[in-house]
Amino acid sequence: MWRSWLLKGTTCLLQVAAPRLLHQRHVSSLSVRLVTHRLLHRTPCALHLRVNAQSWSRAFKKDAKSTVEFPTSPITVTDIKQYLRSKEIPFHDGYSCLHIPSIFVDPSTRRDSFSLFVDKTTGQFLCKDTQVEGSWEDLQDCLEVMQSGEQDSLSPHVLLGYPESLEEQEERERELREVQRIWSSSAPFADLPEDEVQLIKAMFQITKISNVTLKKFGVRLFKPTRSLVFPWFGGPDSSLKGVKLLSAQSTDAGRVIYNEATVPKSNSYHNLFGLHLVGRMDSEVVLTGHELDALAVSQAAGLPSVALPRGVSCLPPILLPYLEQFKRVTLWLGGDVLSWEASKIFSRKLAAHKSIVSFKQLREDVYGELINTDQVAGVKWTRFLELNRILKGHRKGELTVFTGPTGSGKTTFISEYALDLCMQGVNTLWGSFEINNVRLAKIMLTQFAMQRLEENLEQYDFWADKFEELPLYFMTFHGQQNIKAVLDTMQHAVYMYDINHIVIDNLQFMMGQENLSVDKFAVQDHIIGAFRKFATNSSCHVTLIIHPRKEEDGRELQMASIFGSAKASQEADNVVILQEKKLVTAPGRRSLQVTKNRFDGDVGIFPLDFIKSSLTFSSPVKGKLKLKKVPPKAGNEEEEEEVEAVAAAGKKAEVKKERATKTTKTTKTPQNTKTPAAGGESTKKSQ
Template identity: 40%
Template sequence: MLRRTVSQAIRRQCQSIDSSVRTLGVSRQRFSYSSTPRRGLATIRPNDLLADEQEQKESADPFRQPASSLDPFQTKVASASSPSDSSKHGPSHGSSTCQSDPCKHEEAKAEVAQQIRKFLKKTRQRARAGMKADELMVKCPSCSPGKPARLAYSAHLNTHTGSFVCTSCFDQGSWDKYVQLANRRPFKNTIPKRNTADPAPFYFAEDLLTKLQHNLVRHEHIYGTLTGTEKGQLRLKPEALREFGVALGYVDPGKKVLHRVGSLVDGNDNSVPCLVFPRTAYSTNSFIKDGEQMGGLAANGKQQHHSVALSSMLKDIAGSDAGADSSGASGESAQSEYHTVQLKIVGWNTADIEMYYPVDATQPGLFGFHIADSSGSSEVILTGHELDAVAAYQETGIPAVSLPRNAYQLPLDAMRALERFERIYVWLDDDHQGAEAARLITRKLGVDRCLTVHSRGDNPQGPKSASIALARGHDLKEMIDQARPERHDKVLDFAALREAVKFEVNNPDLIRGVESTDLPGWNSCFKGLRPGELTILSGPTGCGKTTVLSQMSLDFCKSNVSTLWGSFEIPNVRLATRMMSQLAKRDITKSPGEVEFWSQRFEQMPMYFLKFHGSTKPRTVLNTMRHAVYAYDVKHIIIDNLQFMMSMQAKGMDKYEAQDSAIATFRQFATEENVHITVVAHLRKDQPAADIDINSIFGSAKVTQEADNVVVLQKYGAAESKIRYMNVLKNRFDGTLGKIYIQYNPESLSFREIPPPRKRKNVRVLAAAKKMSMHDKLTQETLGIDGGSQSDMDLDAISLAKEHEDEEP
């Protein structure tokens, strides 16, 4: 009897749990223990980073996730966005009946919208329009508490179903889950600010954008270079420039920050011309204020898929300013539905000027988004630069957009804008770095719907990009027709290998990797930073390994190499402060007034940090690395250092096996994800400094066997000397070994490369040798040293009781 009662109680409790799970819209499979690798978002949720012991034992490769798990928006979010699944992801209002009755279906969507509107008003959120017509950008209930307001709006909320997904923490779920989490963790920003109110979406005055476009037409030289058909001119059509909204502004190079966008129109005597590229997005959604437009009802039949992004207020504004062509978009619908959210400003004659206004865009946007979205085309071209997008659209007629930054990064917000396109032509610079970025972006967007365009083809001297190809008179339509899909990364035929060999032979400079501008000696040895390699950096304690790596990571970031820093020894705040000082070439802690400026400069760089410290399981680190590669297109990962990460995880001989397993995992990750991983490893404690070689690194021989490159950083000369040398002990690329001498500059907190120092004896010692006493001469004869030989220097040391040695760089 007692057993039956207990069984019934347990059954009722399980039914209650199942009911709660269904209410949250979460599958029961997430809570079950299984040896099957988790898919979808489970690979990157913090709760799923801790795998059960059964899965670790049964899985042959616990670190490798299937390729399909890399895209969290193709399965769960796609189903959440479907109106037919509103019963699963949104509030339940008889959706099964609504599927058969369109009127009831519209009523259900209107009721969902009303609930969303009330809750957003209650939580005082300034919702932005997302990159899709039926979604809003709202605060994430999981990761936004404690963030500044400009970073808090990372969740994309479907206005039809109420389902949400966050592009920052990847949390997702139904509207009920959103409300529950938001009530549990109120949206309060813990970071103090002068103005505690959330920033409103930024609007550009239409007359300002029109004046900037007129500046371009009035500047004869630049406008002629863009639109001319002579040699050295880009052959862009004026109507294409107007349609994209390309403009011209003036920036003073002496000013560090653009405080007022109006200064772009006229500038001053010191200003230089700069091209201005507008980024457009949907007009900001007045979801809370306008109830009639938020029920998903169409304003008109043709623009039904855009109706959710419009309000009656915005329609009135668009109607009154219909004659102003400020956004560069063609047609009335484009003016009424899209607006400029940010300006990218690039110097015309100098590469030092690249800025954004506003610096922190409160709404994501893309260059050319208004053309691609309003065209109704199922194809789109994705380029790396703005002028390439203009040239591709002009010659092929296919809408084109460009990546938000020149770092070859495809943010998740931009991915959402490209979801509706069935065919995507990826057209980046046809060099080694562009080819690697194209492969990564193709994997993120889906290999089945992406084609890669190679502007050079089989000609190594061919045009590098679409705009250069147009300037040289090439047929861009023919290049589009010759675009080909990426091959499967696990299957190769001889034709593919033959082309790869032919490319390396004909383009030796293109496979060198990204070169360092601070350390030319590094380029001489390693020929640049290449993806798919593992580098081991070692050296005695306090020799400057972290300082060198932070400087080199900044150097590569300036060349658009997205970097992920994993500092398990030094806190991220201290590391970031040092890197900002290295960027400024001086210690910014001594100039507090410049911290804000250099913070903005540093924030624009593709640099990210792992939030780990001390002992951390390699599985947890690897899952986070995989997320960073997918979400931020990371190409360089730094682990500093291996011993701190593996500390207290094994004892005795087991610690060597654990370290070998971690190194093998990093080696496999670098190859499969095509990223460069740099691991800092300690030396053996009992190893004399003079006898350091490749076998001196802590651990077994597997550490150096798995690595492609092994570098040991050592001090040169006395203990207080600021000279170091990087001893290259292994180079799998071409076998070049050697020493790179560097000297530390305490003012800039960085190293500079110097010529190899040479030892010399002080001339004053040689002069003193001519005045030896009789006792010294007898000593010289006793030792059998020829007075005219070079060994006089050794006798000088005896006679003067010292040997003076100079270190001359």
């Protein structure tokens, strides 16, 4: 029964998959709507984690965390090929990488002659034999050094130009010890009594997964927290590099909540779970969003299967070399719209042609949209319910133009608006040209913690640790910028981090570099048009803040206050205005007006009250709070429950405080309130 479902799903998908283009890999999305849910009777938890370019395993250079630099010399595959030819380096043209002989392995001991992979989009390289990785510039330097010294190979340590700081080294060693500690205190399923095995399987809704499959993938049980432990074996010696812990908890409402935690931390957890089981000659693989799905596929279909480290949220390019050997990659990510969209984005990265589609491909997408109308409407805000009522949600590929009077709080509002989405897993990139990233991050952190951290400095690390987990990146630009440089950076970030939302604050900072002999509004129209095109082509939402071109005292802003021509207003999918009515009785009172909504045409306006202490515009959440749980740490289940309870109490106190500040300024929020992500963020639920 089980197997027949799987095969049915496979066949169905293969019928709708794109006709194979010459030299192209077959990338298909399995119709999980038909399969996975029934297969395991469970829906894996959503992953809301961040990946950045840091690699735990790399022995050298680390990127500045969460900042996206302008790629100094955007590279093309033609440039890379030309360079390699000029150096007489042979290469194979792969799907997403060029393969060259590794220069870090002595030619006489090379196991695989083409084990160094150069990413066709970024030029970044990875040697699979030695794990050495670096930028295109690094590779060129290495090749120059090698050829000028007439050497056959280089030491893998040649790139140790950026030694780890003592702190980094200590952190890495601490993590390694933690990995070993968890692993050695975890039990293989074969060593557990059968009744306990059954209980655990029921908890994770994997009763059909056999002990043999669990053993094959090395899955163990960490008894103190009853978490499943998924190992990360990597490197040339397939050694243990990290672990992922998955725990399941039942709620009073009878739902199951899955939490996961990784060591090392999520931003350097680059594991394709199950990769160590893939043979060198395998030419087909199923790529799943969750470890348990990889087990199910392997058991039911007997196909090599690997799981992404962070589910559908991203496919880090650093993993692409490991997928190069496969002629067919089947994406099995989930049946919801988010997963469908991720499948499309990932398949582009894996080689599907960007500009050719047939209705055969579209047909499944159209069907998906028809049966998932709510998800098609986009990610809902948890702090701005009125915005959901009007705009229905935040959708990929759209352009939102946002304006408001000078100094009215545009940046402050959009910061909270974007933070809300980011807290729900929308990978977000900020281009803040007016205020620097430290100030912006401070505003966001205050909004995240919903309190003045200046007065609660002892809580700083707690909130900063949680904040660091958000999939949030910042461009490092400041002041006037050239639009092309900004667009190149955006493109790079979408490729590297699967960015879904880009905020540009604000358009005026791109105007200065353009040709001023041309009409100013023509320039503005041109820039809006460029962002529009980017949003559509990259399936990424762009929120563009624009200063109004004219403000008249006492008069509300309208669409015509922003745009130079009707053409520009046509480009935007949504137009949102922060209206400011200066009332003596309520000086902070603003209204948010939606004057254009291409999705379903609904427009409207609603009031916003500003809470100065937390820099938030969202209305305090009424009733019982739903709070996100802290990812489990070994042995702290009790503490976790306590944290939740304290969090709820802390939040109530905060709301009370806001009311109380009107009469007195002496009330303080409780000290040492270990509040996890608050602000009405809903608990991750299994569906």
